[in-house]
Amino acid sequence: MHRLFWIVCFVAALTAGMDAQAPQNPALAGAAPPAAPIPDTNPFSSPADIEQGGALFQTHCSYCHGSFGEGGRGADLTAGVYKRGGRDPQLYASIRNGIPGSEMAPVRITDEEVWKVVGFVKRLGSQGLLEKAPGDSTAGRLVYQKMGCASCHRIEKDGGNLGPELTEIGRRRGLKFLTESIVKPEADVEIAYRAVQVLLKSGQTVSGIRLNRDDLSIQVRDARDNLRSILMDNVQEIRYDKPSLMPAYTALNQKDLGDVIAYLNSLKGAQ
Ligand code: HEC
Ligand code: HEC
Structure with a gap:
C-alpha cells in the first residue's frame, strides 16, 4: 500500500516537472511528438x-x-x-x-x-525592409541612369534582361548585399546569371549568359541582349572564366555609391 502511494507521488511530481518546463506550449513538451499540432x-x-x-x-x-x-x-x-x-x-x-x-x-x-x-x-x-540606407535616393536614381545600369536591369517596365529585375530589389536584399553586388559582382552570382564565354572556331568570342545547352548547340543571351543559338560544330571552347557579366563599379566615389544604394533600397515593388 505504502509503496504504491509513493510511486504515484513520484509520477505526479515528474509530470508536474515536465509541465513546468514548457508552460506556454505543452504541445512542444515532447510527450507525443508525432501527434503534436504545429503552432500557428x-x-x-x-x-x-x-x-x-x-x-x-x-x-x-x-x-x-x-x-x-x-x-x-x-x-x-x-x-x-x-x-x-x-x-x-x-x-x-x-x-x-x-x-x-x-x-x-x-x-x-x-x-x-x-x-x-x-x-x-x-x-x-524581407532583408531590405529592415534596413534604411542613409544616402540620397533621388540623386541615386540619376547615378543609376548615368552609369547605364538600365542597359542590363529592368525596373518596372524599363530596361534590359541581362541581369536580374530590380523592381523589388529593395525588399529582397539588404544593404551589405547591394553594396557587394556593385563593387564585387563576382562574389555571389545566381546560377541563372552565370556568365559564359563561347570561343568560336572563326576566332570570334560570344559573351553572355548561358540559357541552355544540348549536344548540338548552346543558347546564349549575348552582351547586347540578343538571343543566340550557336551550333557546337562551330565552337572551339566554352569558358566560364569571368563569372559575372556585370562590371565591378570600383571607381564610383563613396557619395555616388551611397546614393545608388539608397535608390535601390527604395525600390520595394508593388506591396
Ligand atoms: C553588363 C550588364 C550589367 C550592367 C551594366 C549592370 N549590371 Fe547589375 N547585374 C548584372 C548581372 C548579369 C547580374 C547577376 C550576376 C551577379 O550577381 O553578378 C547583376 C546583378 C546585380 C544586382 C544583384 C541583383 C540580385 O537580384 O541579387 C544588383 C543590385 C545590380 N546588379 C545593380 C546594378 C547597378 C546599380 C548597376 C549600375 C551601376 C548595374 N547593376 C549594372 C548585369 C549588369
Ligand atoms: C540538397 C539541397 C538542399 C538542402 C540541403 C536544403 N534545401 Fe531547401 N530546397 C531545395 C530544393 C531543390 C527546393 C525546391 C524544391 C521544389 O520546389 O521542388 C527547396 C525548397 C525549400 C523551401 C520551399 C520554398 C518554397 O518556394 O516553398 C524552403 C523554405 C527551403 N527549401 C528551406 C531550406 C532550409 C531552411 C534548409 C536547411 C535546413 C534547406 N532548405 C536545405 C534544396 C535543398
Whole structure:
C-alpha cells in the first residue's frame, strides 16, 4: 500500500516537472511528438533565436540555397514568395519534412532548431525592409541612369534582361548585399546569371549568359541582349572564366555609391 502511494507521488511530481518546463506550449513538451499540432506562430523567434537560426542555415542549408538565400541547387529564398506557402507552419513543414520528390531531405536538427531556422528564412525574404540606407535616393536614381545600369536591369517596365529585375530589389536584399553586388559582382552570382564565354572556331568570342545547352548547340543571351543559338560544330571552347557579366563599379566615389544604394533600397515593388 505504502509503496504504491509513493510511486504515484513520484509520477505526479515528474509530470508536474515536465509541465513546468514548457508552460506556454505543452504541445512542444515532447510527450507525443508525432501527434503534436504545429503552432500557428513561431514560438522561437527572438533576435537571439534568429541569430542561431542563421548559423544553422549556414551549416545545413547554404550549400544548396546560397549563403544569402539567393538560391542555386535550392530555391531562391529571398523573394518572400514561397511555392509551398510562407506562413510559419508551412515553412516549418517544408523544412522539418523536406520536400518530397526534390533534393531537399528532412534536416537533422531538433524541432526547436527548425523553428529558429524558420525565423531566419523569413528574414531572408524581407532583408531590405529592415534596413534604411542613409544616402540620397533621388540623386541615386540619376547615378543609376548615368552609369547605364538600365542597359542590363529592368525596373518596372524599363530596361534590359541581362541581369536580374530590380523592381523589388529593395525588399529582397539588404544593404551589405547591394553594396557587394556593385563593387564585387563576382562574389555571389545566381546560377541563372552565370556568365559564359563561347570561343568560336572563326576566332570570334560570344559573351553572355548561358540559357541552355544540348549536344548540338548552346543558347546564349549575348552582351547586347540578343538571343543566340550557336551550333557546337562551330565552337572551339566554352569558358566560364569571368563569372559575372556585370562590371565591378570600383571607381564610383563613396557619395555616388551611397546614393545608388539608397535608390535601390527604395525600390520595394508593388506591396
Ligand atoms: C540538397 C539541397 C538542399 C538542402 C540541403 C536544403 N534545401 Fe531547401 N530546397 C531545395 C530544393 C531543390 C527546393 C525546391 C524544391 C521544389 O520546389 O521542388 C527547396 C525548397 C525549400 C523551401 C520551399 C520554398 C518554397 O518556394 O516553398 C524552403 C523554405 C527551403 N527549401 C528551406 C531550406 C532550409 C531552411 C534548409 C536547411 C535546413 C534547406 N532548405 C536545405 C534544396 C535543398
Ligand atoms: C553588363 C550588364 C550589367 C550592367 C551594366 C549592370 N549590371 Fe547589375 N547585374 C548584372 C548581372 C548579369 C547580374 C547577376 C550576376 C551577379 O550577381 O553578378 C547583376 C546583378 C546585380 C544586382 C544583384 C541583383 C540580385 O537580384 O541579387 C544588383 C543590385 C545590380 N546588379 C545593380 C546594378 C547597378 C546599380 C548597376 C549600375 C551601376 C548595374 N547593376 C549594372 C548585369 C549588369
